[in-house]
Amino acid sequence: MLRLAPALTLLVMLGPVAAGLAGTLLPAFGVMPALGRIEPGLMPFRDLMAWPGLPRAMALSAGTGLAATALALGLTVLICAGWQGTRAFRWLERALSPLLSVPHAAAAFGLAFLIAPSGWIARAIAPLAGWQRPPDLLILQDPLGLSLIAGLVVKEVPFLLLMTLAALPALRPGQSLATARSLGYGRSTGWLLTVFPRLYPQIRLPVYAVLAFSMSVVDVALILGPNTPPTLSVQVLRWMNDPDLALRLRAAAGALLQLALTVAALGLWRLGEAVVAWLGRRRIASGARGKRDGALRGVSLLLGALSAAAVFLGLAALAVWSLAGFWGFPALLPDALTLKSWMRQGGMLIAPATETLRIALPAVTIALVLVLACLEAEQRHGLRPTQRALWLLYLPLIVPQIAFLPGLQILALVGGIDGTRAAVIAAHVIFVLPYLFLSLSDPYRAWDTRHAAVARALGASPGGVFWRVRLPMLLRPVLTAVAVGCAVSVGQFLPTLLLGGGRVPTLTTEAVALASGGARRVIGVTALAQTAAAFLPFALALLLPALIWRNRRGLRHG
């Protein structure tokens, strides 16, 4: 049974991706029996090419994705290079978990509330600039996608930082850095030349996932991205939601184009890796020491702090708006605070909040059982995880959601399960699984198996070892992985919208649906509720082990 777990897991995770791609492929080439089209042809692509916004939408997708990824990676690396092992770095580390748990949509709304012409930043400089009314600037949803890039960077830096921190200890960066510095290299330069070349292969897959995600993200682009035209993935979603079913064909063609665009961008990135490596080797050969890195370190810390502050202040802005009475423009704070918005909206949020929970709980449970079965099978049967298995794990994170979810929706339609909670749960499992696995696999594999040997010698069966020794000892990492899974599920927008057929409202779909309107108080309430739903499991994952193991010093620090 257990031996089959890895195969079953791959099926649950990659089956829908493959089926969804196939389901996108057919209509993209004009085959859609539901519309009476069975003759394959290139009509949908011709139709797509004829759309005047296409070049710009493609350029926006590629440009914002590449820029956001490069900026997020650059910032992550510079922060580590300049500050690893310092007190400032530990502060950033502490801010990491809360930053990670904030859903993308909530962070995007928060950022919007900061940088909008009537946002906090404008209010703060209004007295200096003499503004009586919000300045007439197109900051939000700017045509170049700059605010979209900013929204992506503030959420992707914490993710890349987390992946870096997980990979770093095995590389013994302290030793390398000490050696380099004793040879006269500056701190940042020494780190970049000795640690980064070994680090990058370890974080390459997460970087690819960030690139693919940033290029094709829908919810953040709906909130912060440009409108006429929007990014390609947003436009595909518009066509998908159009009452004219014939536009589904164009949407499918667009989805395939998005996939091709992502593959092309990944290729370009790969090329960039080679160029950077070549430049790095030349730099190393030159022997230049790069001793004066004070300015670089200052800038990287400032930008890192700014990026974290953007998320936290954004949440604060959401909170203040959710409590605001009348709030005229240049005023920094509202005239009065009131619970009116919460009372009015709170009742309406109960249904989507319950739905969010009813989706997250089964999705995370299914994923957790599969992941534990995989890891236990690995242990008992001595299966060695290969690099290829890691690629497969990252596949659902690298194939753009917009490329295969439309096809999956069509299949669900054919199967008669579209618009059901079960379909949404199955779609969530695809994305919860990889994150849960990545979160749990390291602590699970690091567990000292001599505990199992002792327990077996004392008469415990393999199942007894699992339930009575291993799970209790790994309670903290298991709960953390569950929290990660919950946060991923809570934050899912596109799978919920498409597989739910718009009939399964969660906190995330409700929040993103508010993007086109200007109801700031409602947005504040909804986005905060969404954040709370994602954050609560993390709080429990911290609290429960501390309570349960309060008298067990050996388990206090996991």
Next chain:
Amino acid sequence: MAEGLRLEDVRISFGRRLLLALDAAVAPGEVLTVMGPSGSGKSTLLAAITGTLAPGFTLEGRILLDGHDITALPPEARRTGILFQDELLFPHLSVGGNLAFGLSPQIRGRAARRARIDAALQEIGLAGFAARDPATLSGGQKARVALMRMLLAEPRALLLDEPFSRLDTALRGQIRALVFGRAKAQGLPVLLVTHDQADADAAGGAVVRL
């Protein structure tokens, strides 16, 4: 010889590489010391006897305990007690919980089990320690709890994987005497693997070098 632990033409290989070959017998109450540098497969030999050999290793030959062939039995059915260099007390259980994990299920009833555990703690000079967190014990106390946990499972042989090397010199002699004394008193065959000549000398039995 039917009693005791017998390794009959045991050969352990990893892939096609032969790691070690051994033919030996340990009578009840006696100690066989296996010495060798690290990497010589000492711990692998013990894993083969407890039945927790990692996948990839192959075992040929037979392992007999009191005349029964245990080579194919699952670890939990072999009744081979093992002590490692680290005490490996389960950190999520109390001291009493650790002992209860080892105590044979034949002893039934809460009160009876509780009484047996309290008596066991008394035997090792730790009366009243049942509710304690194992992480708060000293090294010597942990070693004694680990030994008692193993003995409560009523093993028929004792396997020692350098169990004294982490203790400081004063404590080492004391724990060594306790372990060997208990083994002799209960008539258990002991297989000790170590790289420390002093351990071998204290054990006093036959020595095999790998």
